[in-house]
Amino acid sequence: MSRLLDVFLIFLRLGLTSFGGPVAHLGYFRTEFVDRRRWLDEATYADLVALCQFLPGPASSQVGMALGISRAGLWGALAAWAGFTLPSAALLVAFAFGVGTAADIGDAGWLRGLKIIAVAIVAQAVSGMARTLTPDRPRVLIALGAAIAALLLPNAAAQVGIMLSAGLIGWRWLRGADAAPGAVLPVMLSRRLGAGLLSLFALLLVLLPVLRDVIGSPALALVDSFYRAGSLVFGGGHVVLPLLEAEVVPTGWVAPDAFMAGYGATQAVPGPLFTFSAYLGAVSAVGLPALLAAGLALGAVFLPSFLLVAGALPFWGALRAQPAAQSVLRGVNAGVVGLLLAALYSPVFTAGVHSAADFAFVLGAFALLEVLKWPVWVVVALAAGLGALVL
Template identity: 55%
Template sequence: MRAVGEVFRVFLLLGLTSFGGPVAHLGYFREAFVERRRWLTEQAYADLVALCQFLPGPASSQVGMAIGLRRAGYLGMAAAWVGFTLPSALLMLGFALGAQAIGVSGDEGWLLGLKAAAVAVVAHAVLGMAGTLAVGPRRAGIAVAALAVVLLLPSAASQVAAIVLGGLAGLLWLTADTPDHDDEGGVPVRRRTAAAALAVFAALLVSLPIAAALVDDPTLGLVDGFYRAGSLVFGGGHVVLPLLEAETVGQGLVSHGDFLAGYGAAQAVPGPLFTFSAYLGALMPGQSPVLGSLVALLAIFLPSALLVVGGLPFWESLRGSARARRALAGAGAAVVGLLAAALYDPVFTQGITGERSFVVAAIAFVALAVWRVPAWAVVIGASALGLLAL
C-alpha cells in the first residue's frame, strides 16, 4: 500500500501542475519518472509512449495508467488515474455548477505564463529523449521524417502512421539494442486477464449502443455516448471534441454556447483535456450534476483502462525480441519526431505570444535543464512571472 500511496501523491502533484496539453504531460512524466525518480529507463518510457500512441483514447492518461500499473499493480493504476484526473475534473465540475463567473478569457498573464512553461517542458523532454532515442544518422533521420509527416499532414492518422513507418524503418535499417532487463516483467497482468480486458472493451463497444436504443434511460445513454467517444478517438486531446460535440450539442442536450464556454475553461486547467467530460456530464438533463459528471468521466476513461490492461502484457513480451526491439527503436525515434513537431505546433505557436513570453519560456527552460528545478516549481514560477510581466 505504501507504493500505491506514493503513486497517488506523485500523480496528484502532476494533476495539479501539468498544464499545456497531452504533449506537455509526456514531458512532465518524463521529468518525474525517468529523470527524477528513475522508475523507468528512457527506452522503457519511450516504449510506453509508442504503445499509447497506437491505442485510442487520451495518450498521456494511458501512459500514466501504465506507469501506475507497473509500479503498484491495479491499485497503482487506479491511484495514478485518480491523482492525475481529480484536480481538473473537480475544477470542470465547479465551472459547470456556476464558476463561469471567473471569466477566463485565455489572455490572462498567469495563463500565458503557464503556456510559456509548457514550451520549456516539452523542449526539455525532446532534447532529453533525442539524446538517447535519436542518436546517430539513421535514428535522427527517422525522427526528422516523422516530424515532417506530422507537420505536413496534420491529423491523428498521420501520428499513428509516423510511428508505424518509424517501426518499419527500424526493423529494416537499425540494429537491436540490448534488452533492458531491469524493465522486463514489470507488468503484473496475466495474459488471460489481458485477453479478458480486450474482450470486455469490444463487448461494451458493441452492446452499449444496442442497450441505449432499447432502454430509454438517460444514464445508460450517457454511458454509451461517452464510452464511444473514449473508444474511437486516436490522438486524444482536442481530437475528441468533434465526437463530444456530436454526442451533446448534436443531440440537443447541451447548447453550443455552453459547450464552447466549457471548452474554453478546459484550456485553463491542468491535467487531461478529457476531463471536459465532467463538465458536459454535469449539464446533462435528467441527471444530478454530480452524478452526471462522475458517470461521464468514468465512461470516457474506461476504454483507456481496459486497453492498457489488455495491451501492455503483450507489448512487454515483444520488447524481448531482437526484431521487435529494432522496430521499437525506430518507433522510439519517431516518437521524438512527434514530440518535436508538437513542440512547434501547437505548443510553441500557442505558448509564445511575443518577446516577453519567449523570455519566460527561456528562463523556465534554464531552470529545468541547468538549475534542475522540479517541473511543478517551474510551472508555478512561470505562472507568477507571467502574472507580473505578461
C-alpha cells in the first residue's frame, strides 16, 4: 500500500506540472525516474519508450502505466494513470461546465513560461538519451536520419515506418555492437495474465460494436466509440484528434464549435492530450449525465493502453534479452533519439520560442536543469512565475 500511494503521489505531481505534450512528458519521466529516483537505468527506460512507441495509444501515459506496474503491479498502473490523468481531466470537465474559456488562458504569461520550460526539459532528455543510446557513428546516423524523416513526414504512419526501418537497420548492421546493459524491469504479472489481457483487448475491439448495435445503449455507444479511438491511434497525442472528431461530430454528439473550443482548452492544461475525451464526454448529447459520460469516455479511451501495456510487459523482458532483439532495439533506440530530436523542434520549440528573449529563457532553464541540477519542479515553478511577471 505504501508503494501504491507513493506511485500515485509522484504521478499526481507530474500530472499537475507536466506541460508541453507527450515528448515533454517523456522528458519529465526520465528526469524523475532515471536521474532522480533511479527506478530504472537509461537503457531500460529507452527500451520501455520503444515498446510504447510501437503500441497504439498515448506513449507517455503507457510509459507511466508500465512504471506503475514495475512498482506495484496492476494497481500501480491504475495509480500512475489516475495521478497523471485526473488533474487535467478535472480541469477540462470544469471547462465543459463553463468554468473559464480557452481565450482566457491561451495567451497567459504563466502558460507561455511553461511552454518555454518544456523546450529545456525535452532538450535535456534528448541530450541524456543521446549520450547513452547513440555512442557510435552508425547509431548517430540512424538518429539523424530518423529526425530528418520525421521532420519531412510529420504523420503517425511515417513515425511507425521510421521505427520499423531503424529496427531493421539495427538487426542487419548493429549485431554485437557494444551497448549499455539494461537492467531487468520488475514486472509483477504472469505471462498467463498478460495473454489474457491481450485477448481481452482484441475481444472488446470486436465485440463492443456488435453489442452497441444489439443493445442500443447510449452508454455502450459512448464506450465503443472512445475505445475504438484509443485502440487504433499510433503516435498518440494530436493523432487521436481526427479519430475523436469522426466519432463525436458527425453523430451529432458534439457541435464542431464545442469540439474546437475544448481542443483549445486542452492545450492549456498539463498531462496527456487524451484527457480531451473527458471534455467530449461531458458536453456530448448522448442522453447521459455529464459526469457519467465524462468518466465513461475517459476510461474507454485509455482502457486499450492499459490492456496492451499490462499484456505486453510479461513477455517484454524475455524478448529484449534475445541477441536479435537487442540488435533491433539498438536501432530502434537510436530512432527514438531521432524522433525526440525532431519533436524538440516541432512542436515543442516552435510552440514555445517566438523571440530571442524566449530562447534566452530556454538556455537559462537548461543550465539550471543540466549544469546546476536543480529539481525539475523548482524550475517549472520558476518558469511559471517569471512568465506571469514578464511575458
